[in-house]
Amino acid sequence: MRRELALIAVAVAACGGPRFLGARIGDRCETQPRCIAWATERAIRVNTPVVSDPALVRYVTGIVARLVERNGLRVRPRVVIVDGSESAAFAIPPDLVGFDRRILARLDSEDEVAAILAHELVHLEAGHVGWLGEEDDDVGMRDRESVADERAVALLRGAGYAPIAMLSMLEAVSRDDWGNDPSHPPWVHRLARAAVLVADAPGTPRHEPHRGIVGGRVVEHVRLLDDGARLITPYIVLDKPRDLERRTAFAAWTVGPAVGDLLVDRLLERRERRVAGLRVVIGRMSQPPAGVRTAVEAQLERVIARWLAPPEQTVIVVRGPRDLVLELDAPHIGRWTELLLAGLRAPTAAERARIQPLRLRYVPAASSGPYGEVARRTCAHVIPHADDPERLVTRGEPIRCGTRD
Amino acid sequence: MLVVLGLAACGPARSTSPRGVACDAAFEGEPTPEGLGSVATLIGRPVVRVTLEGVPEVVRAPVTTKLAVRAGDLLELEEVRADLRSLAALEIARDVAIEADEVEGGLAITYRLAPMGRLERVTIDGLDHPAVAELAGLAGGLDNAGRIERTRLRVLERLRRDGYLDATLVARVRPGQLCIAGSLGRTYRIERIAIEGATAIAATEIERRLVRRIGVNLINGVHQPALLEASLQGIRDEYLARGFLDARLEARRPAIDPARGTVALRIVVTEGERYSIARVAFTGEPLGPALRRPLERLAGSTYSVRAVQGALDQVRRGAVDEGLLVEARVHSSTKARGQVVLVVETRAVGRPDAP
Numbered sequence: 001m002r003r004e005l006a007l008i009a010v011a012v013a014a015c016g017g018p019r020f021l022g023a024r025i026g027d028r029c030e031t032q033p034r035c036i037a038w039a040t041e042r043a044i045r046v047n048t049p050v051v052s053d054p055a056l057v058r059y060v061t062g063i064v065a066r067l068v069e070r071n072g073l074r075v076r077p078r079v080v081i082v083d084g085s086e087s088a089a090f091a092i093p094p095d096l097v098g099f100d101r102r103i104l105a106r107l108d109s110e111d112e113v114a115a116i117l118a119h120e121l122v123h124l125e126a127g128h129v130g131w132l133g134e135e136d137d138d139v140g141m142r143d144r145e146s147v148a149d150e151r152a153v154a155l156l157r158g159a160g161y162a163p164i165a166m167l168s169m170l171e172a173v174s175r176d177d178w179g180n181d182p183s184h185p186p187w188v189h190r191l192a193r194a195a196v197l198v199a200d201a202p203g204t205p206r207h208e209p210h211r212g213i214v215g216g217r218v219v220e221h222v223r224l225l226d227d228g229a230r231l232i233t234p235y236i237v238l239d240k241p242r243d244l245e246r247r248t249a250f251a252a253w254t255v256g257p258a259v260g261d262l263l264v265d266r267l268l269e270r271r272e273r274r275v276a277g278l279r280v281v282i283g284r285m286s287q288p289p290a291g292v293r294t295a296v297e298a299q300l301e302r303v304i305a306r307w308l309a310p311p312e313q314t315v316i317v318v319r320g321p322r323d324l325v326l327e328l329d330a331p332h333i334g335r336w337t338e339l340l341l342a343g344l345r346a347p348t349a350a351e352r353a354r355i356q357p358l359r360l361r362y363v364p365a366a367s368s369g370p371y372g373e374v375a376r377r378t379c380a381h382v383i384p385h386a387d388d389p390e391r392l393v394t395r396g397e398p399i400r401c402g403t404r405d
Numbered sequence: 406m407l408v409v410l411g412l413a414a415c416g417p418a419r420s421t422s423p424r425g426v427a428c429d430a431a432f433e434g435e436p437t438p439e440g441l442g443s444v445a446t447l448i449g450r451p452v453v454r455v456t457l458e459g460v461p462e463v464v465r466a467p468v469t470t471k472l473a474v475r476a477g478d479l480l481e482l483e484e485v486r487a488d489l490r491s492l493a494a495l496e497i498a499r500d501v502a503i504e505a506d507e508v509e510g511g512l513a514i515t516y517r518l519a520p521m522g523r524l525e526r527v528t529i530d531g532l533d534h535p536a537v538a539e540l541a542g543l544a545g546g547l548d549n550a551g552r553i554e555r556t557r558l559r560v561l562e563r564l565r566r567d568g569y570l571d572a573t574l575v576a577r578v579r580p581g582q583l584c585i586a587g588s589l590g591r592t593y594r595i596e597r598i599a600i601e602g603a604t605a606i607a608a609t610e611i612e613r614r615l616v617r618r619i620g621v622n623l624i625n626g627v628h629q630p631a632l633l634e635a636s637l638q639g640i641r642d643e644y645l646a647r648g649f650l651d652a653r654l655e656a657r658r659p660a661i662d663p664a665r666g667t668v669a670l671r672i673v674v675t676e677g678e679r680y681s682i683a684r685v686a687f688t689g690e691p692l693g694p695a696l697r698r699p700l701e702r703l704a705g706s707t708y709s710v711r712a713v714q715g716a717l718d719q720v721r722r723g724a725v726d727e728g729l730l731v732e733a734r735v736h737s738s739t740k741a742r743g744q745v746v747l748v749v750e751t752r753a754v755g756r757p758d759a760p
Contacts, residue, residue, distance in 0.1 A: 126542025
């Protein structure tokens with residue numbers, strides 16, 4: 001939700017040859033708003049990885065379509081999902097809405113996803129961007145951002161989403177480094193205005209997982225060790241439906257072979273600023289009571305069987321009565337993004353506190369840059385504390401690897 | 406209890422369509438001691454507590470912590486003013502008032518925010534232009550008088566820059582509804598164009614480039630200020646490419662003939678000096694000789710944006726393999742007697758953040 005006009009300025013420099021994707025374009029972009037928009041979109045697609053995950057694209061496109069159709073909007077937007085842009089979402093005139101996949105990790109419900117998208121739709125609908133030669137004035141941009149926040153509440157209501165999701169979305173995004181920009185009103189102001197608009201009919205966001213698919217989100221938690229190395233545990237948090245019995249039974253598999261490194265490297269490169277200071281989130285492996293399986297675990301088995309080819313195996317870790325933590329080999333996280341749909345919820349502090357590391361990856365600091373060799377060591381079994389195996393690993397505490405008898 | 410001030414939270418714009426709220430009234434506005442009335446007599450008294458009313462619960466704590474008037478302090482006029490300004494800046498209240506009650510030990514201060522209404526609907530009459538969509542986009546939002554006025558002015562400016570030099574736009578607010586009315590008026594044909602001050606690039610060449618950029622016949626075409634400005638910027642880039650770093654092209658106010666519906670344009674070119682690169686200075690991380698060479702070769706040549714960009718691109722391709730980012734700029738303090746110093750800055754990428 002950043003300065004789209006700045007993107008346009010970048011795009012003018014990027015405006016190149018006469019054809020792109022089959023469209024014939026004049027050899028000068030500066031005086032043609034459509035060409036500027038084309039060049040902006042091109043620059044984004046060239047410089048930012050585009051996510052083609054069909055389930056995720058369907059999910060996000062479906063939310064946009066619902067917002068448009070139920071509110072009778074005249075815009076007919078296209079949607080692009082990216083991974084690693086500077087903004088959680090953006091709008092490029094006349095009809096493109098961009099959405100960064102990483103923001104899913106911060107959001108708790110489809111309603112919050114709809115809140116972000118509704119904000120961008122307002123920018124397109126109201127023609128906030130794309131006027132030739134217009135002064136890039138902070139006051140004007142802040143006005144447009146506040147209008148987008150406020151009108152988005154109305155769009156949420158019109159589409160049957162909970163208006164209060166605008167509030168919780170703003171709170172979630174403001175925790176991250178996508179916040180605070182002079183072209184946007186201060187976060188407190190945005191929250192205050194949204195709160196006023198939702199006060200009389202806030203609605204209730206839904207967390208139900210999508211039919212047939214277990215919902216959750218991908219996160220990675222990183223701890224900085226004393227020698228500057230990073231300890232990374234990629235995992236997925238999954239939601240159980242609220243009416244599920246509070247059982248801890250689950251199906252467990254043994255840990256598979258050592259993982260590949262590419263995805264982890266990319267996480268380091270793109271997420272260095274984000275990951276610093278995050279505490280380790282850890283999971284516990286345990287055995288199920290014999291013969292006890294829940295509907296969710298059975299569903300999960302079917303999903304795993306469908307998406308993961310043998311002999312790779314996965315450990316499912318129970319984190320609490322409402323969540324499962326699924327720790328995967330890193331390459332499989334890409335496939336699992338296809339399953340990130342409704343029912344997203346962050347683990348609570350209490351739930352996080354109950355779990356321990358199962359598999360950790362140790363990355364020496366000197367080789368954590370994008371151009372160096374990354375040496376890694378995988379601890380198959382972690383002993384968090386010599387005297388107390390049940391004690392949790394906490395921030396700053398060293399770990400050691402060993403073998404379990 | 407003393408009600409001391411109702412401050413209209415209108416924002417700085419002046420309204421041409423007043424709605425019963427004096428938007429001009431000094432919101433910019435520094436409540437004067439007279440305006441603050443009786444609170445002026447309470448200055449210097451101890452404050453026992455400060456309460457906010459009309460601020461949503463979700464932001465009450467962060468807003469309260471930012472207040473200048475605090476329990477335990479003495480009441481100060483400047484702090485009251487600062488608080489009124491900052492609460493009005495939330496833009497959730499149609500006015501902000503301060504009340505002071507005598508309590509045991511001093512004063513109980515209450516800031517009371519009267520809520521803004523909501524614009525359920527926006528109706529637009531007499532205007533068929535895409536720019537007006539920005540006013541329609543106010544529907545569903547807060548009835549924020551200052552923002553409505555700023556938006557009105559912005560849309561009006563867009564209309565005029567699009568060639569509707571006589572456009573009018575009026576905004577009126579009724580409870581829950583914003584009514585927009587106006588007219589686009591006529592557009593004006595360009596009858597003639599005069600280009601003054603051009604020598605390095607001939608006036609006829611500038612005119613030819615303008616025609617090519619704008620894409621229509623310049624003479625007898627519709628005058629669109631935004632399009633003209635964008636085109637002039639493109640021609641300025643041409644001057645930059647030729648070393649004229651200070652070149653400016655300005656479209657002066659056109660001579661308008663309402664009877665004939667025409668304008669006469671006058672473009673003034675100030676070319677300034679033509680610069681050459683005296684030397685290239687390297688700072689930051691060291692660059693190897695092979696990487697430095699394309700930029701070093703620029704020394705002594707006429708400054709050309711294209712040449713600098715080309716050399717920079719060449720250097721960057723090699724530098725990225727070494728984990729280096731390279732930027733180049735002209736240091737304005739080095740511009741003298743037609744010469745500049747090109748400063749090349751190199752830094753390493755991929756350094757982990759400090760914990």
